[in-house]
Amino acid sequence: MTDKLDKVLETLDANSESALARLMELLKIPSISTNPAHDNDCVCAAQWCAATLTQIGFDASVRPTTGQPMVVGHYHVEGGNAPHMLFYGHYDVQPPEPLDEWDSPPFEPVLKEDPDNGTIISARGASDDKGQLMTFLEACRAWMSAAGGLPLSITVMLEGEEESGSPSLKPFLDANKDELKRDYALVCDTGQWDASTPAITTLLRGMCSCEVVITGPSRDLHSGLYGGVARNPIRVLTNILGAMHDENGGVQIEGFYDDVQPISAEQREQWKALPFDPSDFLGRVGLTAPAGEGNFTALEQLWSRPTAEINGIIGGYTGPGTKTVIPSIASAKLTFRLVPGQDPQKIADGFKAFVEKRLPDDCSAEFLGERGSPAVSFDISAPIFLKAAQALEEEWDKPAVFMGCGGSIPIVESFKTELGMDALLIGFGTDDNRIHSPNEKYNLSSFQKGARSWARILEKLAAL
Amino acid sequence: MTDKLDKVLETLDANSESALARLMELLKIPSISTNPAHDNDCVCAAQWCAATLTQIGFDASVRPTTGQPMVVGHYHVEGGNAPHMLFYGHYDVQPPEPLDEWDSPPFEPVLKEDPDNGTIISARGASDDKGQLMTFLEACRAWMSAAGGLPLSITVMLEGEEESGSPSLKPFLDANKDELKRDYALVCDTGQWDASTPAITTLLRGMCSCEVVITGPSRDLHSGLYGGVARNPIRVLTNILGAMHDENGGVQIEGFYDDVQPISAEQREQWKALPFDPSDFLGRVGLTAPAGEGNFTALEQLWSRPTAEINGIIGGYTGPGTKTVIPSIASAKLTFRLVPGQDPQKIADGFKAFVEKRLPDDCSAEFLGERGSPAVSFDISAPIFLKAAQALEEEWDKPAVFMGCGGSIPIVESFKTELGMDALLIGFGTDDNRIHSPNEKYNLSSFQKGARSWARILEKLAAL
Numbered sequence: 062m063t064d065k066l067d068k069v070l071e072t073l074d075a076n077s078e079s080a081l082a083r084l085m086e087l088l089k090i091p092s093i094s095t096n097p098a099h100d101n102d103c104v105c106a107a108q109w110c111a112a113t114l115t116q117i118g119f120d121a122s123v124r125p126t127t128g129q130p131m132v133v134g135h136y137h138v139e140g141g142n143a144p145h146m147l148f149y150g151h152y153d154v155q156p157p158e159p160l161d162e163w164d165s166p167p168f169e170p171v172l173k174e175d176p177d178n179g180t181i182i183s184a185r186g187a188s189d190d191k192g193q194l195m196t197f198l199e200a201c202r203a204w205m206s207a208a209g210g211l212p213l214s215i216t217v218m219l220e221g222e223e224e225s226g227s228p229s230l231k232p233f234l235d236a237n238k239d240e241l242k243r244d245y246a247l248v249c250d251t252g253q254w255d256a257s258t259p260a261i262t263t264l265l266r267g268m269c270s271c272e273v274v275i276t277g278p279s280r281d282l283h284s285g286l287y288g289g290v291a292r293n294p295i296r297v298l299t300n301i302l303g304a305m306h307d308e309n310g311g312v313q314i315e316g317f318y319d320d321v322q323p324i325s326a327e328q329r330e331q332w333k334a335l336p337f338d339p340s341d342f343l344g345r346v347g348l349t350a351p352a353g354e355g356n357f358t359a360l361e362q363l364w365s366r367p368t369a370e371i372n373g374i375i376g377g378y379t380g381p382g383t384k385t386v387i388p389s390i391a392s393a394k395l396t397f398r399l400v401p402g403q404d405p406q407k408i409a410d411g412f413k414a415f416v417e418k419r420l421p422d423d424c425s426a427e428f429l430g431e432r433g434s435p436a437v438s439f440d441i442s443a444p445i446f447l448k449a450a451q452a453l454e455e456e457w458d459k460p461a462v463f464m465g466c467g468g469s470i471p472i473v474e475s476f477k478t479e480l481g482m483d484a485l486l487i488g489f490g491t492d493d494n495r496i497h498s499p500n501e502k503y504n505l506s507s508f509q510k511g512a513r514s515w516a517r518i519l520e521k522l523a524a525l
Numbered sequence: 526m527t528d529k530l531d532k533v534l535e536t537l538d539a540n541s542e543s544a545l546a547r548l549m550e551l552l553k554i555p556s557i558s559t560n561p562a563h564d565n566d567c568v569c570a571a572q573w574c575a576a577t578l579t580q581i582g583f584d585a586s587v588r589p590t591t592g593q594p595m596v597v598g599h600y601h602v603e604g605g606n607a608p609h610m611l612f613y614g615h616y617d618v619q620p621p622e623p624l625d626e627w628d629s630p631p632f633e634p635v636l637k638e639d640p641d642n643g644t645i646i647s648a649r650g651a652s653d654d655k656g657q658l659m660t661f662l663e664a665c666r667a668w669m670s671a672a673g674g675l676p677l678s679i680t681v682m683l684e685g686e687e688e689s690g691s692p693s694l695k696p697f698l699d700a701n702k703d704e705l706k707r708d709y710a711l712v713c714d715t716g717q718w719d720a721s722t723p724a725i726t727t728l729l730r731g732m733c734s735c736e737v738v739i740t741g742p743s744r745d746l747h748s749g750l751y752g753g754v755a756r757n758p759i760r761v762l763t764n765i766l767g768a769m770h771d772e773n774g775g776v777q778i779e780g781f782y783d784d785v786q787p788i789s790a791e792q793r794e795q796w797k798a799l800p801f802d803p804s805d806f807l808g809r810v811g812l813t814a815p816a817g818e819g820n821f822t823a824l825e826q827l828w829s830r831p832t833a834e835i836n837g838i839i840g841g842y843t844g845p846g847t848k849t850v851i852p853s854i855a856s857a858k859l860t861f862r863l864v865p866g867q868d869p870q871k872i873a874d875g876f877k878a879f880v881e882k883r884l885p886d887d888c889s890a891e892f893l894g895e896r897g898s899p900a901v902s903f904d905i906s907a908p909i910f911l912k913a914a915q916a917l918e919e920e921w922d923k924p925a926v927f928m929g930c931g932g933s934i935p936i937v938e939s940f941k942t943e944l945g946m947d948a949l950l951i952g953f954g955t956d957d958n959r960i961h962s963p964n965e966k967y968n969l970s971s972f973q974k975g976a977r978s979w980a981r982i983l984e985k986l987a988a989l
Contacts (some may be wrong), residue, residue, distance in 0.1 A: 290826045295766075299763040300768075300770070303761070374763070
């Protein structure tokens with residue numbers, strides 16, 4: 062370890078309380094990008110981020126888009142051969158509902174003691190992604206104050222629409238290519254292998270989302286006066302969606318698996334060698350057995366197989382008591398997770414054809430909010446992956462795992478296709494963080510060791 | 526026509542404006558029995574009804590139950606051989622949701638001009654059942670004022686839980702048998718054959734209702750991090766409910782049709798002779814073809830075949846935008862319409878077995894709010910049916926149709942089994958009244974000619 066890095070790490074440890082206080086400030090802002098009622102909160106979070114970057118020493122500003130604003134900050138190191146990095150994080154968060162399942166209010170962050178994780182930070186966004194992005198900003202702050210500057214040039218870009226499909230992202234990248242195209246992207250929005258084992262994510266599933274609305278009668282009907290003779294759109298919707306998977310968990314949409322690139326035998330063996338117990342992974346959420354395709358292991362189902370999930374369904378009367386109604390409409394929201402080779406548009410079209418083929422008389426289907434991004438995988442033999450893995454091993458005293466991720470981070474695909482940049486995906490989340498669920502948390506140790514990890518990584522990357 | 530009846534009818538015509546004003550008062554009370562937030566409004570409606578009965582000349586009071594109160598009023602004619610009647614109506618109404626589909630607020634009744642129906646009364650409950658029950662009370666009021674009293678003894682019972690399954694009804698009938706057991710029940714909660722043709726309903730489907738809640742993971746999960754491997758309860762629910770009907774509309778629950786008593790060939794022929802055009806009936810609600818069992822006519826599907834309808838379904842995220850969630854639970858509300866011979870408990874048990882048989886690993890099903898009442902049919906050769914039909918024909922200048930009804934009026938079955946009373950079901954609703962839907966209405970002519978019809982019926986029944 063260099064003297065400089067030593068001082069940076071000491072500074073991080075010495076200032077851990079003020080770092081935590083800054084994260085708590087950000088967590089108090091309910092920057093829910095999917096709900097227009099919170100648009101002002103998103104602007105407020107963006108302003109907070111820009112002010113924080115400026116305070117650290119970046120040349121930062123809030124940048125308007127047609128949706129939630131972007132935050133961009135620059136720090137330039139004159140001369141030298143170090144690569145220039147683009148750091149990416151997102152300041153927006155998922156809706157907190159259902160509110161009554163939170164033990165403490167989602168936007169009143171608090172520290173709690175947890176039997177498995179020591180001190181935890183409880184709040185919406187604690188892990189996804191405010192806690193994670195702040196590990197990077199705190200590492201930068203420590204470099205600035207302990208070493209007088211960053212060891213390499215860094216551009217920071219913080220998005221406010223990651224949880225709502227990033228509609229403004231591609232136009233923004235297009236319009237600002239020169240400013241944002243750097244040598245590599247650094248992304249802090251993923252997890253570790255486990256709480257004590259760091260990881261670099263090198264394979265991300267893509268996603269295609271869509272909503273289907275089935276309309277039957279022109280108005281709600283009385284189920285006694287019309288029942289049996291009138292077409293019920295809930296029945297039609299359940300009939301169609303209920304046929305989407307076979308008994309083995311396979312998706313029945315025509316052509317769904319056509320373009321799936323199978324993983325290599327080598328990759329398969331590497332994953333099989335990982336200490337992963339599906340019953341332990343599922344046991345933590347009250348389940349016992351993998352529910353996906355039976356001829357794949359649980360890790361393969363999660364990292365390398367596409368899915369069709371119904372994320373929401375609604376139709377008819379859902380209040381207290383009963384209402385004998387045949388509703389006019391019923392609808393469902395779906396997301397498809399995609400693997401390398403699959404084209405989101407082709408999957409969306411396949412789903413539409415699947416629905417339309419099964420529509421009975423007197424029903425129509427409307428498809429709304431369709432969006433998609435393909436899966437991404439990287440060549441892990443590149444030096445940047447090896448250097449970063451080395452830095453992680455020095456902080457955690459354990460080799461870093463190269464892993465896949467079932468989730469989708471569309472930005473990573475955009476960086477690749479729009480700006481020709483590969484991304485280094487390093488995050489400190491753990492599987493029990495309940496992201497997108499009530500009682501989301503981030504381990505205090507993830508936050509503190511995450512910042513220390515980035516401090517080390519920055520030094521290694523400066524020597525690339 | 527007798528002089529007395531003549532005067533009663535004249536009085537009804539002369540006082541039609543004040544009668545309408547009284548109905549409007551009742552329609553302003555949002556007595557929604559399925560929603561506990563409206564319990565006070567139900568009490569208020571009951572008090573209004575009791576006060577109105579007292580004003581007419583009944584000995585009336587509000588009677589507590591464990592749920593919404595009953596209203597009971599008595600009028601006794603000394604001597605004579607006329608039968609003693611029990612009139613039944615209900616003062617509670619369906620929830621008005623979705624509110625944004627109403628052209629005027631549901632509890633601010635207004636008169637409107639309608640191209641098909643002349644003047645209409647628009648409000649929740651205008652037809653079901655406030656407008657209907659008021660036809661009877663206005664007929665009684667006119668008899669009292671024009672003839673000095675009613676032509677026969679009448680007990681009035683108005684319920685406040687008809688729209689929420691009548692949980693207090695049987696205990697109330699049991700506890701007050703002597704007070705409520707009369708020679709016949711008169712019920713005003715049904716429809717006419719069409720706007721110009723009166724009808725007596727002699728066959729009512731029964732009903733069995735139940736809610737199923739499917740639980741998968743112990744908490745909501747991220748569909749990226751868990752998708753493919755975690756059991757999704759929406760997928761399980763759609764898969765099970767989607768298999769409940771075959772392609773021909775038949776219900777696949779084991780034993781569902783076992784006890785169905787087929788209608789007689791004679792009845793079938795009589796129904797076939799009725800001027801009923803399914804494409805016209807369905808066309809009014811935006812549909813073209815009957816969706817029920819293909820080997821039965823539309824009228825048979827409506828009046829003599831059982832159904833399984835999903836009235837509501839909900840699970841996961843249903844707000845604006847998307848949320849990549851695998852929810853912990855998903856649920857649906859169902860009602861089964863039953864025909865003579867079917868036992869509600871057996872149907873409920875069959876549904877439970879159907880669900881449980883199809884539950885995959887890691888899912889549980891809970892069944893809530895189960896309730897039921899069997900179907901009812903009457904011997905239409907009894908003199909009371911013939912006398913009532915004669916009175917209707919005199920008012921409407923057309924023979925009354927003896928018809929079936931797809932809906933359920935559990936009280937009618939209770940009158941039969943608990944009190945040994947047959948019921949005369951006469952109502953003045955029309956198919957386009959949108960009961961249980963936004964913009965419910967009652968034709969002003971239904972209200973006025975309905976009251977005149979009851980005035981005539983009371984005279985005929987006094988001579989039974």
